[in-house]
Amino acid sequence: MICDSQVHAPDTPHAGPLPGLEPEQLILEMDGAGVDRCVIVPLVPPGDDATASNPAAVAMAQTDPGRFAVMAPFDLRRPEKVPLLARWRETPGLLGVRLAFLRGPNLALLLDGRLDWFWSAAEEAGVPVMLLAPDLAAEVGHVAGRHPRLRLVLDHLNLHPMKDYDDLGAAVRPLLALAAHDNVATKASALPCWARDSFPYRSVRQPLESVVEAFGTRRVFWGSDLTRLPCSYSECVRLFTEEMPFLDQDDLEWVMGRGVMEWLGWDANPGLRSRDDPTLHSKS
Template identity: 45%
Template sequence: MKIIDAQVHIWSQTVIPPGGGHRQVPSLSAEELLAEMAEAGVDAGLIHPPASWDPTSNALAIEAAKKYPDRFAIMGQFPPENPDNVRLIPGWRRQPGMMGLRWALLYGEQPRMIVDGRLDWIWPAAEREGVPVSLQAGVFLKKFRWIAERHPALTLIIDHCGLKVLTKDADALEHLDELLALARLPNVAVKATGAPAYSTQPYPYRNLHEPLHRIYDAFGPDRFFWGTDITRMPCTWRQCITFFTEELPWLAGHPRELEKVMGRGLAKWIGWDYAF
């Protein structure tokens, strides 16, 4: 079974220290990440450029995808605050390795801009050009529903299980029912990335088994994608894998569904022509 991590980062500089609990290192190269992937048994990774601390990370990701086209693809970004950047969306996917767009929208004015509509120029342009968009929507689920309903041909992904960012245990599940209701929209999928960071319990994070099961049951194996955000995980990359492949009784032992969750479903959703 091929394994694709739905969210990894590389960076070459740190204008500010990496946030969100990420490794406090000045750089992390594609080669360093590949070495860790080899040790863990990860075949490929979907790079999310961390522009909040490295403004050059989008170009760095493109260079990595050009150098290692069978190992990396990208959910890239540009500054969403500037409506003039709408000109970048046509042809966006013609860049090496570029699959779509991704923003966390956690910084500066961004949380207010997404809610009050100042970023609404992005969604019709991405829909028109067939560019998938991934968002850390757990902090603005009502607005995310508005986007998904008004742009039904826009391929959308909710990051980090759709749970409440930077919280743990029961606090992280505060909006779970609202997330599950989004499964009725066929253009919405969920990346089950960063799951271990939502628990204060040790591996295998038993308090997350039932909520992850509910998300999986709602969205199904074609719209539920494993991944890590490995540079801020409290466990090893290998444990992030076995958490899904061995510890979740409703998924382990179901090879076809597991293959979709661990990479095939993601590749199909974003149009990544990956050789399985």
């Protein structure tokens, strides 16, 4: 089973550089590329609760729980909302939280060490957290060490989505130190965006291999970040399934889906339907 660890969907009402995908369009893309499941990272600001701020994404996951699940944002400026975490995974379709630390209040809160209340609550509730935290490996390591039962997943090999890198191997090096924390995993998502060449993107092979050697195949999760890709969805899949000779079939089982599903606690079988099931494309 192939599970994409990051897709932005569905479409969002606000203008932004990364448009989401409507359900029907995403399903067609998945079917064409042979992708069975997607973890949806909604492009919405956090609201009073996960369902209220992500109704369209949650509806996708609840309508088709075998194909979609959601990692929803949480408002770190509102500690009074921490009781939500204890009930977070009770909402069908929600697997955990995704946080971005690129700029603004979130970044300041992390750098100032003012988020222990959140990390502790997520750890206690068993809520996994995805982090967009480029250049913050030391801070993430501190969190991982203080909260060893908190499952963390770093986006994009901890690369910055808006940066180009002359030396991708050097760019991923700070990430490798985090492999010592067995509660830290990483998404190998959007890698074609940082390639210095065209498909099959051999420039990303060695950096990825170094990450897999450090983390093991059970803590490295293939992902597309589909709406940013400079290539087709199928090519992003084939980049891993056909162009990474250091990954054998057992390795690919974990990297291409099993790893992220087990890490996030997404049951492999709830309501799963074949990509050939015509009801996947029908509107009720």
